[in-house]
C-alpha cells in the first residue's frame with residue numbers, strides 16, 4: 001500500500017526523528033492546532049493501555065480530529081472470531097489512520113500491509129513501541145540538550161521490554177552512544193541486539209547490579225518486569241522485584257541526570273524518588289501528547 005506507517009522505529013530516518021523533535025516542540029508551545037479537522041482516526045487497543053491510548057486520543061482531540069475504536073477488543077467482532085485481516089480492512093474503510101496495540105509480535109507490520117491508510121504501532125508484543133521511543137527521545141533532548149554522547153542505563157526487563165528495544169535502535173543514529181544494560185540473566189538484552197551493536201562498533205556493557213556504577217549515567221531508563229509475557233508465573237515471581245531504585249541511591253549521580261520510565265511502574269522506582277528533581281517519568285508521559293501530535297502530523301503530511 002502506498003501509505004507511510006510507523007511500525008518499527010527504524011522506519012524513520014534520523015532526519016525524521018529530528019523533524020518529530022522540532023514538531024513536538026512546536027506543539028508543546030502551541031498545543032491547539034486544528035490540523036485534523038474533518039479526519040477520523042481509529043484507535044484499536046487489543047491490549048490494555050493508559051498512557052499510549054489516552055495520549056494519542058488527547059493528541060487527536062487537540063488537533064481537531066475525531067476518534068473511533070475500542071480499548072477492549074471483547075467489545076468488537078474480534079470476540080466473534082473476526083480475523084485481524086478483516087478487522088483492519090474494515091477499519092481502514094472508515095478511518096484516515098489506524099493506531100493499534102496488539103499482543104502479537106509482527107501484528108502491526110501485518111496490519112500495515114493490509115491497511116489502505118497509515119498504521120501506527122502502539123506496541124506489538126515484546127517487539128517494538130516506536131511512538132514511545134520518540135517521546136523518550138524528546139524527553140532526552142529536552143533534559144540533556146542533545147541526543148549525541150548519551151550514557152544510557154537501561155534497567156530491568158530488557159528481554160521482553162519493547163520500549164528498550166526501540167530506544168536502542170533509535171539512539172544508534174546519534175554520535176557516540178554508550179549503552180549500559182542492567183538485567184538479571186533471565187531478562188538480558190536479546191543477543192540479536194548485542195550482535196547488531198557489535199557489528200556497528202558500538203560500545204555496550206552488561207551488569208547485574210547498578211548501585212556502584214549509577215553515577216556515570218546521563219539517563220537511567222527503568223523498566224517494569226513484563227508479567228504478561230511470562231509463560232511460567234513462578235519465573236516472574238523470582239525476578240519481579242530484582243531492581244528497586246531508591247532516592248538514597250541518587251545522591252552522587254550527575255546533576256543533570258534524569259530518570260525515565262515508560263510506565264506503568266510497579267515496584268522498580270520507590271515512591272521516595274518521585275519528589276527528586278531527577279525524576280522525570282511523569283513529565284515524560286506528558287511529552288507523549290506533543291510527540292504523538294507530531295507523529296500524526298508527519299505521517300499525514302499536515303506539517
Ligand code: CP
Nearest residue numbers: 049050051052262263
Ligand atoms: N508506556 C506505555 O506504553 O504505557 P501504557 O501501557 O499505559 O500505554
